[in-house]
Amino acid sequence: MLDANIAALLERCAAQYAGRVAIEALGRPSLDYEGLWSLMREARDAFGRVGCGPGTRIALVAENTPELATASLAICASATCVPLNPRYLEGELTRLLRHLGARLLVTTPDQDRRVVQRSFATRFQPVLQWNPDFLLSFLVR
Secondary structure, eight states: OOSSSSHHHHHHHHHHHSEEEOOOOSSSSSEEEEHHHHHHHHHHHHHHHTTTOOOOOEEEESSSSSHHOOOOHHHHHHHHEEEOOOOOOOOHHHHHHHOOOSSSSEETTTTTTTHHHHHHHHHOOOOOOOOOOSSSEEEOO
């Protein structure tokens, strides 16, 4: 059994394998372990600004992309990740967002706008957008 959490493991990898590729996808810039750890710290700070930390549920709706991988890692390193299927029907998504008790919704720019619209309709705010260039931005109404 590991004696560390995901954040500690990522920090150790950043120190040990700093320049090695951590995330790679066709047609996209790669992200090394040092960059991944920097992104994790940035995400942790962003989550903290809206009251999310260890034990807080953060919902994630994203297609199977490099952003899904990095967002999942960032959420797991900072809080509790609740991944949701981006193919849910509108009613299913609405019910889940109401039932979850999550404090934040993370999505990607390629995700259907209905996710963001549903989140606002269910008073599920704020929404954090995870961008392909590994920048984070909060969406507002």
